[in-house]
Amino acid sequence: MRKHAARRLNCRRTVWQGNKEGEKKAIMKIRVGVFFGGKSVEHEVSVISGLQAYNAFNKEKYDLVPVYITKENELYTGELIADIANYRNIPELLKKSTRVFLMGEKNGVKLIQYPEKKFGSSEVAQIDVAFPVVHGANVEDGSLQGFLRHYNIPFAGCDVMASAVTMDKYVMKTVLKDSGIPVLDCVTLYGKEFESGEQATYDKVEQKIPYPVIVKPVNLGSSVGIKVAKDREELREALEYAFTFGPKVLVEHAIMNLREINCAVLGDYEEAHASECEEPISSDEILSYEDKYVAGGKGGSEGMRTARRELPANLTPRKREEIRELAVKTFRTLGASGVSRIDFMIDRDTDQVYVNEINPIPGSLAFYLWEALGKPYAELLDDMVKLALKREREEQNMLTSFESNILQNANLSGAKGMKK
Amino acid sequence: MIIFGVWLAAYLVGAVWYLLYLMHMFQQNSYKPQEYGEWMRVHTNVGRLLGKCLYAVVSLPLVAIGSTGCLIAACLMNGMTVLVNKPHKAKKPLVYTPRVRRMLVTTGILYLLTAAAAVLPGLWMEANGGMLLTAQGILPVPDHPLLRNVELVLLLLFVLQPFLILLANAVNHPVEKKIDQYYINDAARILREMPELKIIGVTGSYGKTSVKYYLSTLLSTQYNVLHTPGNYNTTLGVVRTIRENMKPFHDIFICEMGAREVGDIKEICDLVHPDYGIITSIGPQHLQSFHTIENIVSTKFELADSVPPSGRIFLNYDNEYIRNAKTGKNVVSYGIAAADTDFRAYDIEVSPKGSFFKMKDETGKTYEFHTKLVGSHNVQNIAGAIAVAHTLGIPMEKLLYPVKQLESVPHRLQLVRQGDRILLDDAYNSNKNGFKAALDTLEMFRELRILLTPGMVELGEKQYDENKEVGVYAAGKCDYAVLVGKEQTKPIQDGLLEAGFPANRMILVDDLQEAFRMVNAIPGEKQKIILIENDLPDNYA
Numbered sequence: 001m002r003k004h005a006a007r008r009l010n011c012r013r014t015v016w017q018g019n020k021e022g023e024k025k026a027i028m029k030i031r032v033g034v035f036f037g038g039k040s041v042e043h044e045v046s047v048i049s050g051l052q053a054y055n056a057f058n059k060e061k062y063d064l065v066p067v068y069i070t071k072e073n074e075l076y077t078g079e080l081i082a083d084i085a086n087y088r089n090i091p092e093l094l095k096k097s098t099r100v101f102l103m104g105e106k107n108g109v110k111l112i113q114y115p116e117k118k119f120g121s122s123e124v125a126q127i128d129v130a131f132p133v134v135h136g137a138n139v140e141d142g143s144l145q146g147f148l149r150h151y152n153i154p155f156a157g158c159d160v161m162a163s164a165v166t167m168d169k170y171v172m173k174t175v176l177k178d179s180g181i182p183v184l185d186c187v188t189l190y191g192k193e194f195e196s197g198e199q200a201t202y203d204k205v206e207q208k209i210p211y212p213v214i215v216k217p218v219n220l221g222s223s224v225g226i227k228v229a230k231d232r233e234e235l236r237e238a239l240e241y242a243f244t245f246g247p248k249v250l251v252e253h254a255i256m257n258l259r260e261i262n263c264a265v266l267g268d269y270e271e272a273h274a275s276e277c278e279e280p281i282s283s284d285e286i287l288s289y290e291d292k293y294v295a296g297g298k299g300g301s302e303g304m305r306t307a308r309r310e311l312p313a314n315l316t317p318r319k320r321e322e323i324r325e326l327a328v329k330t331f332r333t334l335g336a337s338g339v340s341r342i343d344f345m346i347d348r349d350t351d352q353v354y355v356n357e358i359n360p361i362p363g364s365l366a367f368y369l370w371e372a373l374g375k376p377y378a379e380l381l382d383d384m385v386k387l388a389l390k391r392e393r394e395e396q397n398m399l400t401s402f403e404s405n406i407l408q409n410a411n412l413s414g415a416k417g418m419k420k
Numbered sequence: 421m422i423i424f425g426v427w428l429a430a431y432l433v434g435a436v437w438y439l440l441y442l443m444h445m446f447q448q449n450s451y452k453p454q455e456y457g458e459w460m461r462v463h464t465n466v467g468r469l470l471g472k473c474l475y476a477v478v479s480l481p482l483v484a485i486g487s488t489g490c491l492i493a494a495c496l497m498n499g500m501t502v503l504v505n506k507p508h509k510a511k512k513p514l515v516y517t518p519r520v521r522r523m524l525v526t527t528g529i530l531y532l533l534t535a536a537a538a539v540l541p542g543l544w545m546e547a548n549g550g551m552l553l554t555a556q557g558i559l560p561v562p563d564h565p566l567l568r569n570v571e572l573v574l575l576l577l578f579v580l581q582p583f584l585i586l587l588a589n590a591v592n593h594p595v596e597k598k599i600d601q602y603y604i605n606d607a608a609r610i611l612r613e614m615p616e617l618k619i620i621g622v623t624g625s626y627g628k629t630s631v632k633y634y635l636s637t638l639l640s641t642q643y644n645v646l647h648t649p650g651n652y653n654t655t656l657g658v659v660r661t662i663r664e665n666m667k668p669f670h671d672i673f674i675c676e677m678g679a680r681e682v683g684d685i686k687e688i689c690d691l692v693h694p695d696y697g698i699i700t701s702i703g704p705q706h707l708q709s710f711h712t713i714e715n716i717v718s719t720k721f722e723l724a725d726s727v728p729p730s731g732r733i734f735l736n737y738d739n740e741y742i743r744n745a746k747t748g749k750n751v752v753s754y755g756i757a758a759a760d761t762d763f764r765a766y767d768i769e770v771s772p773k774g775s776f777f778k779m780k781d782e783t784g785k786t787y788e789f790h791t792k793l794v795g796s797h798n799v800q801n802i803a804g805a806i807a808v809a810h811t812l813g814i815p816m817e818k819l820l821y822p823v824k825q826l827e828s829v830p831h832r833l834q835l836v837r838q839g840d841r842i843l844l845d846d847a848y849n850s851n852k853n854g855f856k857a858a859l860d861t862l863e864m865f866r867e868l869r870i871l872l873t874p875g876m877v878e879l880g881e882k883q884y885d886e887n888k889e890v891g892v893y894a895a896g897k898c899d900y901a902v903l904v905g906k907e908q909t910k911p912i913q914d915g916l917l918e919a920g921f922p923a924n925r926m927i928l929v930d931d932l933q934e935a936f937r938m939v940n941a942i943p944g945e946k947q948k949i950i951l952i953e954n955d956l957p958d959n960y961a
Contacts, residue, residue, distance in 0.1 A: 026609075026612070026613045027613055027614075027615065028610070028613040028614050028668040029668055030667075030668040030669045031668065106664075107664050107665060108667070128667050128668060128669055129669070385669075389644050389669055393640045393644060393645070394640075396640075397637060397640055397822075397825070
């Protein structure tokens with residue numbers, strides 16, 4: 001059944017473009033591997049976001065390699081992988097595609113067919129830059145980033161540390177609080193702690209946070225597992241619900257007269273800019289998973305683009321600027337890179353703005369927030385690749401030009417704990 | 421037969437080792453027959469080569485006589501050959517590149533063919549009653565018992581191996597040329613397919629490697645930069661860098677260009693077509709192959725000649741040869757001395773934190789730079805890198821940080837803070853001019869300036885004069901001189917005293933530990949800066 005497999009996707013590194021003299025001219029293109037999917041509850045959303053990005057890249061400049069990460073974290077590539085229609089029947093798609101693994105070599109990272117061919121080259125493609133478009137724990141939280149880092153390949157978006165910090169809402173709040181960025185106080189709870197002492201858990205929450213409270217898994221995005229509780233009974237229900245999604249939850253005060261505003265930031269520690277602001281329209285008390293990804297009409301296959309929202313958000317120029325500035329400050333405080341979306345809450349009663357969460361890889365890469373400012377999606381992707389390359393060369397420079405092995409001249413014979 | 425077996429085994433070991441040594445030398449001479457030939461003519465090398473085949477030569481009469489006793493003696497001689505040819509650990513050992521392997525195979529085949537050609541006809545005739553039968557009939561061939569002597573022929577071949585290498589090279593030459601050309605064409609194709617890539621050529625007698633690293637660091641603040649690694653500065657080195665390391669995302673390629681002969685730079689330029697060029701310095705280096713300084717100047721300026729009208733050639737105007745050379749190109753000048761340069765580093769100050777200097781951009785705005793590096797040549801090289809980086813669109817204020825990040829090459833006038841003392845570590849230097857330049861740098865410090873040196877060694881006849889010369893020079897440049905080795909540093913002592921250096925500030929010690937004790941004992945509140953000059957072990961602690 002593997003006869004379709006092992007087609008080299010980019011064996012030609014160049015394309016032929018006509019120039020003005022009418023003769024053909026070859027141009028070398030940057031080879032970008034777009035990674036999506038993965039072992040995450042937001043697997044499907046990631047496939048949509050990933051292929052959206054795949055299609056939006058400027059093909060004159062980039063040679064694209066789609067890399068689908070299955071829910072078992074296996075990597076697949078092939079021509080069919082890039083077409084969303086094929087994901088209705090994933091087993092069939094995988095049968096017709098090529099399973100690969102990454103191989104780091106001195107001059108680049110290669111995608112090698114697995115199992116390898118007995119004869120001939122098993123190289124399927126080579127990539128210069130990795131472009132992860134993944135959502136949720138196990139991928140977006142620094143796991144995929146660490147995996148890519150291991151191969152010394154430049155990759156777009158946040159690095160390991162920023163990804164990990166933003167993914168745990170408690171850690172994120174702590175870091176932001178330290179820099180004086182407004183966040184709501186919270187309590188974190190473990191599922192086992194709750195099982196063994198419900199009463200103590202309620203006391204712990206009630207001592208610090210006044211009702212109504214909101215309960216959410218500490219490391220899930222896309223509003224999964226979130227419920228509001230107005231009393232102890234509802235708190236029990238909300239906790240039980242949240243613990244079905246993860247072992248650690250976070251409880252904070254629920255702002256009842258709430259406005260939510262989202263704003264994306266593009267850049268890195270050195271230079272970062274804020275996008276337009278949007279206001280997601282909630283059908284319930286909080287924006288649920290269905291609101292975000294499913295309610296958009298045609299079964300959600302258009303991703304975040306069709307989620308209900310007001311764009312630009314109806315804000316006074318002053319409030320808009322306050323939020324955009326706060327977004328950039330948050331982005332830089334967390335050491336984010338590439339494009340991230342920061343979700344804010346405004347308490348209508350007090351007009352106070354709070355940072356709610358930051359998505360290191362937002363759904364649809366929040367491209368619609370940039371389009372609203374006149375920046376096309378392809379340009380956003382271009383900027384992200386440039387930032388990936390910038391981070392890579394800054395890391396290279398850190399290693400300095402003079403390599404040396406400290407052990408070379410060391411006396412190792414008497415080293416502690418060293419076996420003879 | 422057994423004796424012959426022993427003889428042959430020893431012979432083979434010796435011959436292979438000798439061959440590898442010669443191959444190594446051929447590689448070190450860049451596979452250039454002419455340079456290799458020159459190398460062979462150098463006195464010490466003639467001696468070395470003779471030494472390696474001495475026992476083979478001594479064996480010649482022994483195997484010619486051919487008695488059992490003589491052959492046993494010949495076996496011993498071969499044993500000696502093995503001993504004298506035993507490979508030494510080299511600083512830069514022979515690299516078994518595909519080319520070297522191809523050449524070794526060819527040499528082996530030539531060996532066999534010549535040996536067979538010499539021996540077989542005689543043996544054949546012996547077996548066939550003195551006649552050599554060929555398709556054409558009977559051929560008279562020279563025959564002599566000695567020609568039938570396999571040992572003799574092999575020994576002669578052993579002695580002739582230095583030339584056998586040249587022959588093998590000549591045989592392989594057309595193939596090598598084809599292979600090289602394939603790689604060159606492939607590199608040219610890659611460059612053609614990257615029309616946006618900007619290429620900067622870097623050449624000069626000194627400082628080009630430093631400038632390349634500095635420039636690469638500065639340009640990396642804004643661009644994706646590839647530079648030729650190490651001293652890959654020949655055409656094939658450049659080709660290899662392009663083929664192995666060039667990525668589609670690179671914006672700039674910095675290409676170091678080395679020259680041994682007229683036309684070398686042009687050859688690289690014809691491949692890469694640089695948009696910009698920088699000539700860091702010109703001096704009488706490789707005069708053997710260039711013959712005149714004019715040839716060196718014109719070779720370095722082959723880079724300027726290759727720069728297109730839209731490009732720029734950056735020239736170090738502190739260098740007289742460069743300043744006086746004519747070029748019709750768009751020149752951007754830089755330096756530290758001359759006042760009329762486009763980019764000039766001025767108000768240079770040196771402190772234990774490194775060098776501070778000022779530079780202006782084209783609008784006349786002044787920027788104050790700080791670098792960990794010291795020494796006027798370093799500042800000069802940094803000024804050149806700043807000139808290029810700024811011309812390529814990086815604002816001056818964005819260059820302040822990367823200039824501060826530049827690292828010094830270890831033991832090359834490297835500023836090291838060690839506890840409460842500051843070292844100016846120039847331990848790898850070993851020539852007079854470098855010594856003087858380091859003293860010039862020491863002089864610029866406001867701290868208590870201490871010279872610590874064992875003097876220069878292995879200078880032969882010039883030992884006394886050159887050491888005395890730096891002694892005289894040092895007299896006005898340091899406050900204290902700590903000299904390691906009372907006897908050895910006599911010439912420096914003479915020089916210092918002759919120039920009026922106070923005798924009570926000249927401290928003679930026996931070893932390094934004592935030297936540092938004495939340095940610590942020098943009285944005064946002032947911070948001490950210690951120039952460590954020449955040939956000291958790596959570890960000072």
